[in-house]
Amino acid sequence: MSDEAQIEQPAFRIGWILTTVALTTMLAPLNSTMIGVALPLVxxxxxxxxxxxxxxxxxxxxxxxxxQPVAGKLxxxxxxxxxxxxxxxYFAFASIGAALAPSLYWLLAFRIQQAIAGAIALPNGTxxxxxVVPAEERGKRFGLVGAAVTxxxxxxxxxxxxxxxxxxWRAVFFVNLFLIxxxxxxxxxxxxxxxxxxxxHAFDWLGALMLLLVLAGGAGMLTGQMAAGTALQAGxxxxxxxxxxxxxRREWHHPDPVFQPRFFRRRTFAAVNVAISLSNLAMYTTFLVIPLLLADAPGWSSTEAGLILSVMWAPTVVCAPLGGRLADRFGRRWPTVGGLSIFLLGLWVVSGIGAEIALPVLVGGLSLxxxxxGLSSAGMQTAAVESVPSREAGVAAGIFSTSRYIGSITGSSVLPLLYGAGIGIDGFDRVLFMVLVAAFxxxxxxLLIEDRPRTD
Structure with a gap:
């Protein structure tokens, strides 16, 4: 494995760098989930x-x-x-603006500014x-940051x-200042x-604009919000x-593209992006469908549904650092394969809860x-940035993170179609079938990830 640009740093300083990156990275997921409870009041x-x-x-x-790929390239x-x-x-000023917004449209404008600011910071921390982190410690360090994100x-x-x-509700934006x-x-x-x-070469601004149009347009179409009819949607x-x-085609021939298609000729880089996108699709869809199922079942409150979902998050936080240590010791491939296999097994257990919603089966499956x-996340992220030269780690981190978000957007978009196609447990079974296929x-x-990715 080539590590041509390793920057030596004292151990105590690496610890502070890790803390700073973790706190920076926490902003995006915190604001992604915190807004949910404020939506009814807004x-x-x-x-x-x-x-x-x-x-x-x-x-x-x-x-x-x-x-994120554009921000990483910059x-x-x-x-x-x-x-x-x-x-x-940028995130601080956007949060203040959102907290003081006089209308929904001002709030949406500042919410978009929050997302831009988060996208700027995230890939650059990675x-x-x-x-700066030695190769033999990267898995452990990425595992700790992954635990903080979860x-x-x-x-x-x-x-x-x-x-x-x-x-x-305005406090959910002001509270960001205490972290920032x-x-x-x-x-x-x-x-x-x-x-x-x-x-x-000059920065590839046209490529950046085209990338934004492709990803934003594709994500917007997937959400279904832009579709006024079947013909218009197909068009x-x-x-x-x-x-x-x-x-x-343009990026392939550009001397210094904002998005490097040749990265995907690297077996490990292509494999981890497919794996993170599909595993996140499975995770996010499961996270959304469980409350829907419980809401349709008698005797379940939203608070109980939230507590049920916490049995999936808690093991992830605990096991992410362990997964990083295993990736450092045994290589990036097998801890990732093993972790994703356990993830698949857990989802298979969840699929068997039945119409009566067997609580032990549900809790056991989500825990698995x-x-x-937790065990798989550090190996995937570490392999993604190690499989390209360190001078291009920013854009690689951005592409990896974009793959993660594409999985979430796709899962949340397909969910209403599949769940609505059945009634109660029938709709749930349809969704879980898709989830199991994605996880498999x-x-x-x-399996295509290299134990020690090469950058040559």
Whole structure:
């Protein structure tokens, strides 16, 4: 494995860099889940429908999915430290604007700014870790950051509920400042100034615009929100496909593209992106369908549904650092394969809960799935950034994160079609069949990951 740009840092400083990256990375999932509990109050205050206020969630996911490869590429050229500091400041001002928004449309505008800021910071934190953390410790370190991300996602709804109860829904935006301000201080103090990637070519702005149009347009079509009819929807997909082909052809021949299609000729890079996209599709769809099933069943409250889902998040937080250690010791492939196999087994157990919803089966299956997610996550993320030269780690991290979001968007888009096709447990069985297929293919893809990815 080539590690040509390893930047030596003292151990204590690496610890502070890890803390800073973890805090920075927590912003995106925290704000992705915290908004959910505020939606009913936002809908009521601005006297709009849920179909309108729901764009606060949809737009955030689409922008986060679309912008990260571009932000990572900019970080490779301009410096990752600069991008993180700018992203954090941007997120702070966007959060203040959202908290003071006088209407839904102002709130949506600032919500999109939050997503842009988060997309700027996230891949650049991953790229810094790629360059400063020794190869033999990367799995463990990425596992710790992964645990922090999962913890933030899980903490979002209860934290948002507390803030709303005490202060009101605007507090879910103000509370970001308590995380951003200390993170800014740590980033200024500890994030290193790394060598930028020199280039004789101007930045690929046209490629960046085409990438945004392809990803944002595709994600928008998948959500179904842009479809006014079947013919229009089909036409929209055809336009997106043509634009994607033109974009890939242009980037293939560009001397310094914003999106490097040749990365996918690397077996490990292609495998981890397929695996993370499909495993996230399975995870996110399961996360959404369980409350739907319980809501249709007598005797289940939304609070109980939330507690049931926590049995999947808790093992993920605990097992992510362990998965990283295993990836350091045994290589990136087998901990990932093993983790995704346990994830698949857990989902198979969940699929057998039956019409009576057997609680031990549901809890046991979700717990197994959570263990599998935790064990596999660090190996996948580490392999993704190790399979390309470190000078291009930013754009690689952005593509990997975009693949994750594409899985979430696809799962949430297909869910209503499959669940609505049945009644109660019948609809649930249809969804779980798709989930099991996605998880199985993710396992197959992970078998192609190299134990120690090469960058040559």
């Amino acid at each position: 809908t009521a205050e601005f006297a709009v429908g849920l179909d309108e206020s729901g764009w606060l969630v949809i737009a955030y996911l689409i922008v986060m999915a679309s912008l 970080g490779d050229r301009l410096g990752h430290r600069r991008m993180i500091l700018g992203g954090l400041l 790229a810094i870790m790629r360059q 913890l933030a996602a899980a903490a979002g709804p209860p934290l948002g509920g507390i803030m709303i109860e005490w202060v009101g 301000l200390p993170t800014l201080v740590l980033a200024w103090r500890f994030l290193p100034v790394l060598e930028k990637r020199a280039s004789d 929209g997909f055809c336009i997106i496909i043509v634009l994607a082909v033109l974009f890939l 799935a959570g263990v599998g997610l 293919v993710a396992v197959l893809a992970s």
